[in-house]
Amino acid sequence: MNRLAITLAAAAALGLASAASAKGNAESGKAKAAQLCAACHGADGAKPSAPDQPILAGQYYDYLVQVLGDYKSGNRSNAIMKGFAAALSKKDIEDLAAWFASQKSALHFQR
Numbered sequence: 650m651n652r653l654a655i656t657l658a659a660a661a662a663l664g665l666a667s668a669a670s671a672k673g674n675a676e677s678g679k680a681k682a683a684q685l686c687a688a689c690h691g692a693d694g695a696k697p698s699a700p701d702q703p704i705l706a707g708q709y710y711d712y713l714v715q716v717l718g719d720y721k722s723g724n725r726s727n728a729i730m731k732g733f734a735a736a737l738s739k740k741d742i743e744d745l746a747a748w749f750a751s752q753k754s755a756l757h758f759q760r
């Protein structure tokens with residue numbers, strides 16, 4: 650029984666780990682954001698340096714992945730973001746989305 654419990658716990662832990670990596674790695678995203686995105690969107694995505702640069706902090710992970718893919722493919726057209734998105738791999742996009750989605754901003758309702 651003990652052995653079974655350990656096996657189940659290990660399987661559950663592995664399952665969680667793979668679910669986390671399927672959503673991108675926020676720590677890697679943080680480093681990439683500091684290099685590539687911070688100048689316009691802010692390091693945590695909460696304080697853009699100009700009003701036409703959107704707040705990324707607290708946006709939905711799935712939305713951020715989708716829109717970065719759309720800039721890359723040209724589905725959403727913006728000359729500035731096309732250039733930045735074009736340089737990102739699928740993993741970069743997932744990591745950046747995980748980072749920005751996990752940050753707090755004024756987009757969150759304060760209760």
Ligand code: HEC
Pocket residue numbers: 682685686687688689690701702703704705713716717725726727729730733734737745
């Ligand atoms: C030179 C300034 C600049 C840099 C650097 C920059 N962006 Fe942007 N970003 C913008 C602007 C301007 C927009 C609004 C474009 C539009 O209207 O579609 C934007 C839009 C976005 C959006 C869409 C947000 C929304 O609410 O729809 C995402 C996501 C995004 N940027 C992510 C990033 C990421 C990730 C990086 C780093 C790899 C980055 N940006 C680097 C200027 C920048």
